[in-house]
Amino acid sequence: MSELSRRNLLMGTAIVGAAGALGLPGKSASAASDPGQVGQARWLEGTAPAATPGVTWGMPWPRGHLPADRDLAVSTADGTQIPAQTWVTGWWPDGSVKWTAHAISTPHPTATTYQVTPGTPLAPATPLSVTTGHDTIDVDTGVIRVRLATHGNALVRSITRDGRQIARDGTLVCHRADNPDSPSRRESFTSTIDTVRVEQTGPVRAVVRFEGSHRADHGHRTWLPFVVRLYLYAGSDGVRLVHTFTFDGDHDRDFIAGLGIRFHVPLTDEPHNRHVRLAGAGDGVLSEAVQGITGLRRDPGAPVRAAQVAGQPTPDVSTWATTVSGRLQWIPEWDQYTLRQLTADGFQIRKRTGDGQGWVNVHGGGRATGLGYVGGPSGGLALGMKDFWQLHPTQLDIRGAAGPEASLTLWLWSPDTTPMDLRSYHDGMGQDTYHKQLDALEITYEDHEPGYDTPYGIARTSELVFWALRATPTAERFAALAAATSTPPQLVAPPAHLHAAGVFGDWAPVDRTTPAKAHIEDHLDFLVDFHRGQVDQHGWYGFWDYGDVMHTYDNDRHTWRYDIGGYAWDNSELSTDIWLWYQYLRTGRADVYRFAEAMTRHTGEVDVYHLGRYKGLGTRHGVQHWGDSAKQLRISTAANRRFYYFLTADERVGELMHALVDTDRTFLEVDPIRKIRTGPYTPDPHALDMGFGTDWGALAAAWLTEWERGGDPSALRRLRSTMRTIGAQTNGFVQGSALYDLDTGEFAVASPPAVSVSHLSAVFGLVEMCAELTELIDEPAFTREWLRYCRYYNATEAEQITEFGVSFGNLNLRQAHARLTARAAASTGDPALAARAWREFHEGGAGYGPTVSWRTTTVSPPLVLAPVDETDFVSTNASAQYGLAAIQCLALVGDQLR
Template sequence: MEKRSLSRRDFVKQTGIFTAGLPVVSALPSSFTGMAVAEPVSLHWLDNKAPGFTAGVTWGVPWPRGTVKRDTGFVLQDGGREQVPVQSWPLATWPDGSLKWSAHAIGAGKGLTAGLELTPAKQGIVKGGVSVKEQADSILIDNGLLQCEIGRTGSAFIRSIKRNGKVSALSGKLVLQTQDAYGTEGEGVVTSEWYEGKIDKVTVEQTGPIRAVVKVEGRHTNAKERSWLPFVLRLYFYENSESVRIIHTIVYDGDEHKDFIRGLGLRFDVPLSGELTDRHIRFAGEGQGIFAEAVKGLTGLRRDPGKEVREAQVAGKATPAGDSLPDGVAPRLQYIPAFGDYTLFQPTPDAFEIRKRTREGYGWIQSAYGKRAAGTGYVGTPQGGLAFGIRNFWQSCPAQLDIRNAHTEMGQVTLWLWAPSAAPMDLRFYHDGMGQDTFAKQREGLEITYEDYEPGFGTPMGVARTSELQLWALPSTPSNEQLAGIAAYVQDPHNLTFAISQWEKAGVLGGSWNIPYTSSPEKEKIKEQLDFYFGYYQRQVEERHWYGFWNYGDVMHSYDQDRHVWRYDVGGFAWDNSELSTDLWLWYFYLHTGRKDVFRMAEAMTRHTGEVDVHHIGPFAPLGSRHNVQHWGCSAKQLRISTVANRRFYYYLTADERVGDLMHAEVDAAYTLRTIVPGRKVGQPVGDPQGEYAGVSFGTDWGSLAAAWLTEWERTGNTTAKDRLLNSMATIAAQPNGFFTGNAQMELASGKFLPEKKDKISVSHLSAVFGLPEICAELVALVDMPAFEKAWLQYCELYNASAEEQKAVLGRPLGKLNLRQSHSRLTAFAARRKKDKQLAERAWREFLGGEAGIRKFSDTLHTIGGPAVLNPISEADGISTNAVAQWGLAAMALLDYAGDHYING
C-alpha cells in the first residue's frame, strides 16, 4: 500500500471537500418526538415448555424503532394474567433515542408458565427482595434467602454465604497450581507452586431489586508475591434464589515454556457439625445417576443398626445418635472408617472415576466409574450444606470435583476447571518452525499445509477461557431426585426468549429475516438441507469428540477423505476459528428456527471463539487468530476473527456482561493494525506504532470495526464510536470506486479514510464473507446515508456481474473472482433494495450454480466402522465448513430477500 504524507490540516481540508453533501454525524437525530404504540411481546421458554423451577432468569427483547422510550418501564404477566415482578434495563437504543433492545430479569421460581407477555408501561417501578450494601472492605448482598459477603481485598472473593443466617460456605478463593516444566523424562527436577487469586478491583454492576451483579478482578499470586494469570469473576444473585451463579474468566499471560498450569479451580470451606454418620457426600453422574454415601457408613456392616437407620442414612436424613444405636453397633462406631476425602475426576469426555480415602496420607479406594458426569456435587448434613457444579463439565475436560476433610468441622470443596489429576496444561507451539525464517519460506509453507506461520506469533499470550459455575446453599441434604434436577439445571439452565417473528417485527439486525414467501418443493428442499447441515455438524461434535477445556465450542475446518478424519493436524485446515462466518451461520439459523439445540451450539461457539481464539492482552490484542492446529497458532492475527459481529446475538439475547466486555474491547482495535499488519507478508508496510493512521481494508477490517462501533454506539451512546462509524461510512462512499477501492489509510481517532487514486481498484473474495454483508444490511436500514447505500449496492451488484457490466461501471473488469455462490446473497440484497426482479433471478442462478461452494444438495450419510477407522463415524459428501457456513448464510438470505423469485437452477 502506498503511504501518503498528508498533514492533519490538509487531511481535514480534503475530506471536507469529498464528503460535502453527505450526511454528517450531527445530521442524525438524537431524540424522537413521535411515539408509536409498542405491541406486547409474547415470551416462551427456550425448550417450549414451562420448567419445574428456576434459579432466576435474564433475557433480552428487541423493539421496533420509535415505539418504546429508553427509560420506559415494563409489565410481565403470566398466562393467568398475574403480574410477575420484573427488573428491566436498556441494552441498546436506536439512533432516535428509542429503545432497541431491553433486558429483563425475574427471580427464582417466577414465571413458571408456558405463556408470558411483556408490555411497555408508563411506570416500571418494581419491588424486589435483593439488597446490596457497599462497605469499605466488603459488599453485603441479601436476596431474601441468601446473604453473601464479598471481599474487596485479599483472596476471599466470597467471605461467606448464609442461608437465612446459617453459614453454608466460607472463604471462597481461586486456587492455581503450576509447575516450571511439563514433567517428561530428562527435564530434571520439576518445581511446583501454589497461587491464590488476589483481588485488585470490585465493581457492583447491578444492585437489584431482583438481580444483582458484582464483578471481581485480580491476579493469581504466590507466596513470593509473583502475580500473573489475570482473572475476572462475575457473581449473580437473583431474588429468593438458593444459588449463586459465577462466570469465571482467566487470561493467559505466562511463559508457556515455564508456566504449566497443573490445577485451576475455585475453593470453598464448608462448616460441618454433628455425627459423622450424618455427613453426606453426593456426586451427579450421567443422566439421573447419583453417587450417594455417608462419611461414616451404617450400611453393609456385620452388625445391623436396623432398617430405619439404614434407610435414613441412604436418604440423607438424620440417624440416631451413636449411643442410641443397637448394642451391637453403638460401642463399635469408632472402628468404622470415616472417609473424609472424595474426588470425581473426568479426564476425557467419555470416562470419569470416583475415589475416596479416609484422609490425607492414606490410600485411595476406587469407588465408582462412569462415562459423562454432570459435574455437580454436594457435601453437608440433614441440617444443610453446599451443592456445587460446573457447567459443561465433561465437555470441558479434564475437570475435577474435590471434597476434603468432610470428617472434620470444616470441610473443603474445590471445583477444578483444570483437573490436577490430569497432565499439566500444555500451551507450547506444536513444531519448531521447520526453517521458516523468511516470508518467502513461510509462503511456501502456506502452499503445502495452509499454515500461516511466523516465529513468535504462535503464542498463547493473551488468550482467555470463560467457565460457568453455580453454588447452591441447601437447607438439607437433597434427595437423589432433587440433586439430579439441580445437576440438570446447572448443565442446561432455563432461558426465556421471544418468537422468531419478533426479529422481523422489531427490524433489528437489518430487519430482513423471516419474510414470508410462497413455498415450493424446491424451497422446502433448501430448508431441509439447512437442517441437514446443522445436524451433521452437531453429530460431528459428538463423533469426533470436539471437546476439551480449550476446544469445546469450535468445529474443524476441512476434511481428509483418505484418513476419514478432519484435518486436525494439517496446518491451517484444523480448528475453524470462525473462518467464513461459522458463528453467523449458526446464529442466523437460530434466528430462522428458534431451535434450542441450535441456540446451545451457537452459545458454546460464542463462548469459545470470543475467548480462546482472541488475544485479549499483549501485542496482538484485541485481534483474533486465523484457523490452525492450535487456536492461537496462526500468525494471521486479524479483526475478522475477533469481530463483534459474531458476539452481538448472544449479548442481546442474554444480556451477558462478559460478552459485553469482549465487544467493548474491540472499539479501538484499529490501533493494533499499525504494528500487526494483515498484509505484511505481501508487501504492506508496517505502520508507525504511535501514528495517527493505519491501513484498513474495506472488507474484513472495516466490517469488523463497523460492527464494534455500531454496537458500542447503540449500547452506550458513545459519540466517538458513532463518529468513527459514520465518518468511515461517508469516506468509503466518497472513494472514487467505493468499496471496490479495497482499502485506504484511516485516521484512527475519527474513522475517516484518506482518498485514494481514481484508478485504484482492489477486490478480495474474503471481504464479504466475515460479516460485512450482514453489518452493511443493518447500516443501510439504520442510517440515512444514500451515498453509502449506493456504494454498497454497487459492490453487491457488480461482484458477480459479467465482465462487460463491471467494465461499464468501473472502467475495467474485475477478473476471476472466487466464492461466487456465497456472494449470491449480495446480489439478492441489491435486488431487494432496488426491487429488481431480474437481479433477484440472477441471484438464484448464482446460488444454484454452486460455483466455489456446494453445487448439489445431498443429505446422504455414509457410516464407516473398523478396521478402516478407530471408531464408527459418519461422512457426508463434499463437506467443508467454509462451504457449509457460506451456503447456509446464502440460502437463508436468498429465501428472505428473493424467496418469491426462485428459478429452477
C-alpha cells in the same frame, strides 16, 4: 420510576440529541407508536425448569415503539405477574429502546411462556439488597446472605442461611509446574483481588465484578489475571459465577497444573449425618454418608437406614440397635471424595478415609454433569459447572468431610492430569523469511511466523453455580440442581417476535410453504445437524477446544485435518458463528442455540488476544487456535458476538465487544498484509492502509454495537466518517482499501481510483453489518456504493468493465455472494437481479451446487477408531456461506424463488 427509566433515561436522551445533531433518521421517542405491544418469551428447551438460580434474557422492540421512560412488567401468559428487573441494552437511532434485558428469580412452576408489557413491574416480596461496607459487600437475597470481600484472597468471605454459616472463603486456586512431561516442582497460587465493582444492585438481580490475579503462596509472583462476576437473584439460594482467566505466562516454562475455585464448608452434624452427593451421567447421583450405617453386619434399624439414605437426620443414636450404636467407632469415616472427568467420555469417582490412606474406587461412567455437595441436615454447599465434561479435564474434590470443616473444590483444570501444555506444536521448521513462510503456506496452508504462535493473552471463560442449601437435598432435587447447572435454563424471544422487531438485518423465520423453499430448508437442517454430529463423533471437546469446529475434511483418512496447518481448527473462518446464530434466530431450536453459544464462548476468548502485542486481534485457523501468524480483526470481530449479547445481556461478552472499539490502533502494531506488500510501508497513524472488507467491517461491528449499547459519540463519529469517505471513493467498495486517519476517523479519497476486489472482503460479517448500517445511518453515498458492490461482484465481465473500466478478475465464492445480488435486487425491486441471485445460488460456485448428494455414509472400524458419518462434499467454509446465502436470499427474494 423503574430501573429502566431511572438508569437509562439520560442515556436515551443523549442518543436522541445525537440523532438530531447528526441528522440520523427516525422520529423522537415521544412519538412512539402503540404502547400495547407485547414482548414474548419462552423456555429455550420448551419446559419450565425444575431449578434455576435465576434467569436473564434479552427482548427486542420495533423501532420507535418503546420510549425510554416506559416501565415494563413481566407476567405469564395468563396474566400472573412475576417479580422482574428490567434495563436497556440497546437503542434505536431515534432514541427509542431497541433491546431490553429482564431478570426473574423464581419462575412460575409450570409456565412455559412469558410476556413483557408496559406496566408497573412487580417487586419481589423480599427485594434483594446490596450493602457496601468498609471492606465488604453484603448481598442479601432474602434466602441467603453472601458477604464478599473488596481486597485479600477470598472473593466470597461467607455465605449464611437462617443464621448459619454454610460456607466461607471462596478462593481461586492455581498450581504451576515447570515441566509438563515429567514430575516437576509445583507452586501454589491463590487469588488476590485488585478491584471490585457492583454492576447491579437489585431489586431482583445483583451483579458484582471482581478483577485480580493469582499470587504465589510462597513468593511474590503474580500471574493469570482473572475477571469473576457473581450473579445473585432475590429469593434464590443459588449464585451464578462466571470465571474468566487470561494466560500471561511463558508458554515454554509456565504450565498450569491445576486451576479452580475452593470453598470451605463448616460441618456440625455427626459423621453419620453428613452427606456427600456427586452428579454422574444424566440424572445419576452418588448418594453417600461420610460414615455409612447401611450394609453393616448388624442392623441399626430400618428407620435409621432409610433416613441416612434419604439424607435426612437419623433418629437419635440412643434409639438404634445397641449392636450398632455401641460400635460406631469401628465404622470408617470417609474423609475425601474425588470425581474426575479427564476425558469427554470417562469419569471416575474414588474416596479414602484420609491423607496417607489408599483410595477406593467407587464408580465410573461416561459424562458427568458435574455437581458436588457436602453437608448435612443442618445445611451444606453444592458447587458445579456448566459443560463439565465438555470442558475436560475437570474435577470435583471434597476434603475434610470427617472433620469440623470440609473443603469443596471445583477444578477447571484437573490437578490429576498432565499440566496444561501451550507450547507450539512445531519448532518453525526453518521458516525464518517471508519467502519460506509463503512457500510453506502453499503446502500446509499454515501461515507461520516466528514469535506469532504465542498463547500470551488468550483467555477462557467458564460458568459455575454454587447453591447454599438448607439441608441435604433429595436425590431428585440434587439431580434437578445438576441439570440447571449443566444446562442453565434460558428464556428466549421466539423467532416471530425477533423478526417482527426488525433486529439483526436480513433474515426471516423458517418458511416451508413451497417445495423450493422446503428443499432449501432441508439442506439448512442437514448442514447444522451434520456439523453438530461431527463434534461428538470426532471428540471436539476439551478446555481449549470445546466450541470450535474443524475447517476441512480428509476423506482419505476419514477424519478432519486436525494436524494439517490451516485446515485444522476453524476459528470463525468465513463466519461460522454468524451462520449458526442466524439459523437459531429463524428456527428457535435449542440445540442450535447451545451449539452457537459454545462457539461464542470459545471464539471470543480462545481465538482472540486480551493482553499483549496482539490485544484485540484474533488468530486465523490452524492446528492450535493461537498458532497461525495471521492476527486479524476478522476473527475478533464483534459481528460474531452481538447475537449472544443482545439475546442474553451477558456482561462478559459485552466487555469483550467494548474492548474492540479502539482496535483501529492495532494497525500501528501489526500490518495484516505485511508478507505480500510489493513496496515499502511504515504504519502512519494518519495514513494507515486499511481494507474496506475484513478490516473496516470488523471495526464497524464494534462501533455499531458500542453506539447501540450506550450512544458513544466517538463510535458514531467513526462510523459516519468512514461510511461517508467510503461512499466518497470513485469506486466505492470496489476500491478495496484506502488510507485511514486515526485522528479524524476518515479514509483519504484515493487518486487515481483503483479496482481491488477480494472474495474474502464480504464474508466475515461485512454483509450483515451493512444490512444494519444502511437501515440505521443515513449516508446515501455509502448505501449507493454498497449496493453497487452488491450488484457487480457476480456480474459479467462486460458489465464490470462498463461500470468500472476493468473486470474484477476470476473471483471465488459466487454462491456465497448470491446474497449480495439478492440485496441489490431487494433494494432496487429488479426482478432480473432476483432471478440472477437464485441462479448464482443454485449453480453453487465454490459452494454446494446441483450435483451435491446431501447424504452421509457411515465409516466403521477398523477403518476408523469409532464409527463416523462423512460426506464427499462438506467443508465448514462452504457450509457457513451456503447457510448465510440461503438464509439471506430467502429473506430478500424468497418470493421470487422458483
